[in-house]
Amino acid sequence: MKRRELEAYLSEFLQVDRYKDYAPNGLQVEGREQISTIVTGVTACQALIEEAIALNADALLVHHGFFWKSEPAVLVGMKQRRIKALLTHDINLLGYHLPLDGHAELGNNACLGRQLALENIQMVEHIPQNLLWRGELTQPLTGAQFSRYIAKKLGREPLHLAADRAVIKSVAWCTGGAQDYIDEAYALGVDAFISGEASERTFHSAVEQGVHYYAAGHHATERYGIAALGEHLAAKFGLLHHFVDIDNPV
Incomplete structure (x- = not known):
């Protein structure tokens, strides 16, 4: 399916416009236009991004994405490395915070x-x-x-x-x-x-x-929604879905 079709569907399905949130909900980093393989996980950390690369993902869907209200806007250090990896491998990043809660x-x-x-x-x-x-x-x-x-x-x-x-x-x-x-x-x-x-x-x-x-x-209380969303998308649109659980004791 097309990237814009996936984003439009998720925006309506999760009723994104109803929520006043701390970060943008939807497409956060633009990758390739055609999407057939998606990876889901709780947080867009480096380890999850590396797993998405290894699984040849076209899109990475997370609960905790980027660009939070209080974080610095500059792309340096950890944030630069994460976004560079997504852009280098042409992977879309979509984040849904409160709408997924x-x-x-x-x-x-x-x-x-x-x-x-x-x-x-x-x-x-x-x-x-x-x-x-x-x-x-x-x-x-x-x-x-x-x-x-x-x-x-x-x-x-x-x-x-x-x-x-x-x-x-x-x-x-x-x-x-x-x-x-x-x-x-x-x-x-x-x-x-x-x-x-x-x-x-x-x-x-x-x-x-x-x-x-x-x-x-x-992490433990919030890993079920994003996995269920990935399964829903796979069943509805025939996408290949991988849920990757990056262990986090917090």
Whole structure:
């Protein structure tokens, strides 16, 4: 398919125009016009770019791309090497940040809920951009049991800030760096909240509001949406798709 066709489809499918984001969503580095092989991954790091080159990718689709609001605009050092590699090998880079978090079917939050096999999964309607979700465990678990369950499902031991609640039945979550939604989770009345990262202040919010908190890893909570998006594109357009998971303990 043509590059412009892929970008137009993703823009509509992910409802890019609905989101106010910290980086451009869509085509970030232009490569060849014809696309038949795509590689997906969480972050456009050098290791992922090298894998895309080795796999003869025409396009690299990521959740964390380039040109963030607070980053320097100059192309030097690490940023220059990454972009030089893409341009040298004529590979398109497309990045989708918040639109991939909030998508109702293939978004990171929807996919994380399914990965954890939660029931009654739904987005919290009053939170902008579909970023906070909630659901229920199939059976109540203690805080320690749920921690072990998360580790099994995500392949990574979470940081668990325990609360006094004896068991957990209801859960809210937002993938990535969304630790401050713990206060919204408390307002929902859930027993536990999951995000990717924790801040110093998260400990006090969890303890004082009595909500079990789990920092399950920024990377670990956000690798499912981009992989699902790649599979969707492969099935719909007959593209060859490779999901490459570059391990990241953060």
